[in-house]
Amino acid sequence: MTKLTGVGVSPGRVIGPVLQMPASAREPRADERWGADTTAEAETARLKTASKAVQAELKRRADAATKDASAVLEATAMMAADPMLLKSAAKLIAAGTSAERAVWEAGSAVAEMLLSLGGYMAERTQDVHDVRARLVAELRGLPAPGVPTSEQPFILAAEDLAPADTATLDSTQVLALITSSGGPQSHTAILARALGLPAVVAATGADAIEAGTSVYVDGATGTIITDPGDDERAAAARWVEQTAALGTFNGTGTTSDGHLVPLLANVGSGKDARAAAAAGAEGVGLLRTEFCFLDRETEPSGEEQASAYREVFDAFPGRKVVVRTLDAGADKPLPFLTDASEPNPALGVRGYRTGTVSPGVLTRQLQAIARAAADTEAEVWVMAPMISTAAEAKSFGEMCLAEGLDQPGVMVEVPSAALTSEAILQHVGFASLGTNDLTQYTMAADRQLGQLATLNDSWQPAVLQLIKLTVAGAESAAAGTAEAKPVGVCGEAAADPALAVVLVGLGVQTLSMSARSLPTVAAVLASVTRTEAQELAALALAAPTADLGRTAVRERLPILETLGQ
The missing domain is CATH 3.50.30.10 (Phosphohistidine domain)
Structure with missing residues (x-):
């Protein structure tokens, strides 16, 4: 054992x-060259044929996959035909290198460049290695990885x-x-x-x-x-x-003493939304609108966008649907919008910031959202990602109101937004914490790196303190006004049932997660009173480390063992 x-x-x-x-395709020999019985043109043509074959196979798999999986496969298919990769390989072939070795070296160079950029771009190195292996396997007539x-x-x-x-x-x-x-x-x-x-x-x-x-x-x-x-x-x-024994979610998130905590779903398509509604989700806390934009060379039309959004809205008549505007950049580059040559894309022009370099895209998206909202019974809220200042929040709020969208909000993903949440929420009506990015930026820890897993943990006391400050800022911004300034969580932290209790104890009002997580989170929330949740939140905040905080809270939640959590 x-x-x-x-x-x-x-x-x-x-x-x-x-x-x-x-194991993926083995690295070709460093001295592997094309033979005297062929030409550089023929070898380059062989590589292009392999590229088309790999792209076609990935697209075939994409057509048979779910919406989210299809988007991933389509993105990988595009990488298999990446002009920079193929041109770099063609230059090596012209110098006598075999197609297999050429694409391996070209892929390695692209991967090293992405790795040096760090952050989200570094995450794409795995994609490049995957495509490189698929191309070599195709060239050698071997099964694809x-x-x-x-x-x-x-x-x-x-x-x-x-x-x-x-x-x-x-x-x-x-x-x-x-x-x-x-x-x-x-x-x-x-x-x-x-x-x-x-x-x-x-x-x-x-x-x-x-x-x-x-x-x-x-x-x-x-x-x-x-x-x-x-x-x-x-x-x-x-x-x-x-x-x-867990059963299904009954459609009402609440603590044992009746404090309501709406449990919403994160979705990326109409199909996702219908599945979430069937699972009992009380609404949508995060609609990822990137599904309309990915794998396109040009911006989708307003009607295309409106049709896609309407499909999601129709799944939740009379319920809240929170739409995140386009979160392009970093790991979601778009040919017509983002600059792939940025030295550090995770800290670059992404999310709301893309409007500074491509004016009009956000306005047209808001118009499409408004058009779809007018045709449905859903209660549509709209939030912008990567908001860092009160001025940005004010500008976004004004843009939404100009298009008839009367529930503008912001994502809190960077520490500056949490620290200045009171000022930010003077201009918009709600905030949603993106705990994945908030944790990554707070701890300066790439969320993809296993070596930094202990840092990249939403139980980190520093992250919890920022969540507490966001809620306090929202309460201050709402003081003396007729309307509340609700704060929700739509990051992965909401799906951790123990952490969900802590979030409620910190004052978070709604939790959004994958539909599969709803029954477990609901069951654990229903096992505590609101006061007990606040006590557990205080334990987590006072802990010197994420592990100690997690352990202290879990020890006070025996239901976790009962549920196998």
């Missing part, structure tokens, strides 16, 4: 055989998973995910939570477990045990019972 410890990012206790992600298949369910192990791989995971076959790299807000972690798969990331040695080995995974504690014994089998059996 061997025990590995990583970061638990999605709860669940399961036992199953491990299958490792197949991908999730293995099996006649029985299995636990998938890897160093990390590329978006193109995670996008096509079959949750009926994959029991859990374990990786030796990645962080708590990595693509793998977010996908695992969305699919309801137990997952542990940043577990050194996970990618070295021999295929077929029986493994126990506890996605809440971050524990991986090979050759599990009776205790682990009993724990896994209890998880099945606990999950079955």
Whole structure:
């Protein structure tokens, strides 16, 4: 028996055989050249053919995937045909290098450039490596990298998973995910939570477990045990019972003493919205509008946008739907809007800031949102991402009102917005905390890096203090006025049931999460009074470290063990 410890990012206790992600294409020899029986033109043509084949295969998979998965696959398909990558490879081919070695070197150069930029752009290196391996495999006539298949369910192990791989995971076959790299807000972690798969990331040695080995995974504690014994089998059996007993969300989030806490859903499409409504979500706390813009060379028309938004609004008649305006930039570059050459895109022109370099895009989006809102019964609220100053909030609020959108708000994702929330909320009606970015910026810790997982944790006392300050600022801004200035959370922190209690104790009024998280969060909230939530929030705030705060709160929530959390 061997025990590995990583970061638990999605709860669940399961036992199953491990299958490792197949090794990607091996690096071609450094001296590999095309032979005398061909030409540079023919070798370049071979690479272009491989590029088209990889792109076509990824697009085929995208057509069969869900909306969110399709967007990921489409983005990877575009990278397979990236002009910079292919031109760099063509230059190497002209100098005598084989197509395989040329695309490998060109891909390495692109990946190194992205890594040097840091932040979100560094996250794209995994995508480049994935595309590079697919192109080499295609050139050599080898199977493309991908999730293995099996006649029985299995636990998938890897160093990390590329978006193109995670996008096509079959949750009926994959029991859990374990990786030796990645962080708590990595693509793998977010996908695992969305699919309801137990997952542990940043577990050194996970990618070295021999295929077929029986493994126990506890996605809440971050524990991986090979050759599990009776205790682990009993724990896994209890998880099945606990999950079955949990039931579904009844549609009303509340503490045990009747304090209402609306539980909303994060969605990215009409399909997501309908699924969330069926799961009992009380509304939408985050509509990611990027799904209308990604993988396009030009801005979508106003009618295209309005039609897409209307599909979401129609799923929640009479309910609140919070729309986040375009969050382009950083890890979501758009050819017609963002500058991929920025030295540090995570700190660059992203979100609301894109309006300074591309005037009109935000106005046209607000007009499309207003057009869709006029045709539905949903209560439409609109918020801007990456707001840093009161002046930005004032400008955005005025833009919304000019288009007839009377519920403008802001995302609080950077420390400056939390620290000046009172001034910011003088100009808009609400705030929503994006805890993923707020944590990353507060702790100066890239959320994708497994080495920084302990820093990149929303339980960090500094992050909780900023949340408390945001709520206090909202209360001060509302003092003496007839309207409240509600503060919600739409980041991943809301899906952690213990942290959800702390957030309510800090004064957060609504929580938004993946639809799968609703029943668990609702059950844990219903086990405490509002006063108890406030006491637990004080415990977390007073803790010197994130781990100690988490432990202190969890010890006071015995229901977590009952629910297998």
